[in-house]
Amino acid sequence: MVHAIGVRRPGGPDALEELRPAAEPLGPGQVRIRVSCATVNPADAMIRSRPRQDEADGL
Structure with a gap:
């Protein structure tokens, strides 16, 4: 199982x-x-904490 x-x-x-x-x-x-x-890359954790660009623009 994956x-x-x-x-x-x-x-x-x-x-x-x-x-x-x-x-x-x-x-x-x-x-x-x-x-x-496995580990989580610090950059991935930072990206996870920010809204996606389309959500930030209200799209």
Whole structure:
């Protein structure tokens, strides 16, 4: 089962959501790698905390 953390709205850590996208079948010559932990880039955290440009413009 695939697990992912995503952001659909601006905000702090409370804006993070657990997502469970369907695992795509592997094709010839492909492998699936299990990741036990990953980090968040500070730039990604900064972008997450700001409204998207179209929301800021009122679109």
